[in-house]
Amino acid sequence: MKRKTRAATAIALSVGIVGGGIWAATAFIDQQQTLLIERCTAAVGADEHRLDPEQASNAALIAAVSIDRGLQARAATIGIATSVQESKLRNIDYGDTAGPDSRGLFQQRPSQGWGTEAQVMDPVYAANRFYQELEKFDYVTMEVTDAAQKVQRSAFPKAYADHEPEGRAYASALTGNSPAAVNCILKRTETAGDPELVISQLEEQFGDQNIQAEALGNEVHVSASNTLGWAVAQWAVANAKSQSSVAVSHSGLQWDRKAQAWKQAITEDGKVIITLARSNGEG
Numbered sequence: 001m002k003r004k005t006r007a008a009t010a011i012a013l014s015v016g017i018v019g020g021g022i023w024a025a026t027a028f029i030d031q032q033q034t035l036l037i038e039r040c041t042a043a044v045g046a047d048e049h050r051l052d053p054e055q056a057s058n059a060a061l062i063a064a065v066s067i068d069r070g071l072q073a074r075a076a077t078i079g080i081a082t083s084v085q086e087s088k089l090r091n092i093d094y095g096d097t098a099g100p101d102s103r104g105l106f107q108q109r110p111s112q113g114w115g116t117e118a119q120v121m122d123p124v125y126a127a128n129r130f131y132q133e134l135e136k137f138d139y140v141t142m143e144v145t146d147a148a149q150k151v152q153r154s155a156f157p158k159a160y161a162d163h164e165p166e167g168r169a170y171a172s173a174l175t176g177n178s179p180a181a182v183n184c185i186l187k188r189t190e191t192a193g194d195p196e197l198v199i200s201q202l203e204e205q206f207g208d209q210n211i212q213a214e215a216l217g218n219e220v221h222v223s224a225s226n227t228l229g230w231a232v233a234q235w236a237v238a239n240a241k242s243q244s245s246v247a248v249s250h251s252g253l254q255w256d257r258k259a260q261a262w263k264q265a266i267t268e269d270g271k272v273i274i275t276l277a278r279s280n281g282e283g
Helices: 002-035 053-068 073-087 123-134 144-152 159-174 195-206 226-238
Strands: 039-044 047-051 182-185 213-216 219-223 245-250 253-256 261-264 271-276
Touching (some): 039 053, 039 159, 047 053, 047 159, 053 073, 053 123, 053 182, 053 195, 053 226, 073 123, 073 144, 073 159, 182 226, 195 219, 195 226, 195 271, 226 245, 226 253, 226 271
Antiparallel strands (some): 039 182, 213 219, 245 253, 245 271, 253 261
16 A cells, blocks of 8 residues: 555656646746847848848838839848838838928828828838839949938938948848848747738739749748749748748748748749748747
């Protein structure tokens, strides 16, 4: 009887220890998630520049619209640097003392002919409108700050130069000229991903003539290679938080949300595959 009691006690203690270990491990992971500061970086050469996920998503949009318009990567550099100065790459619905009706990523003013308030608050419209003005002159041969000023007509014409390095780094990556240069460190997903929404955003920003995509289960398969392939892949990484993506693969590499990095992988030639969470808490 004593042996049975001792055995039962040992089993109970073992279960308690295992259960306690599982609880401790879960608590540790939850604490890591709570303390994690979400961020995206663009590393080109020795330089690395950090944005939060919202800012990175807007930078990706600005770059995608430049690709849709057939512009050189320098246009995206100018666009991103301008938006960093004007709105910190946020789609804000207010202006400042100098321009109280300024709105959106580029702080465009309806009173100065940039469009209606609803239009300039639409990031895709705002980026297209910015490039519409930029295309009127030879921006390729101009300093970034001079080209930005020629479009924006700011009271602080030299301020754009301060953001040229980060503009160049993100533009180089997000136009596909610097492969696997964008990485995002994110918490676990909060919702399941929506493949049709991802396809809709791809087509709206890159232009449906550039994008051939299909939804296969919880994956989005995009036919794209070379610089367009890397532009789409890094666009997907920059949007991983809002789209609940857990992996992006292209050209022998895969960005993994859990690993928080790009790593070697077996991929399909000429394809970008965006894998979305099936439920919350993945990654």
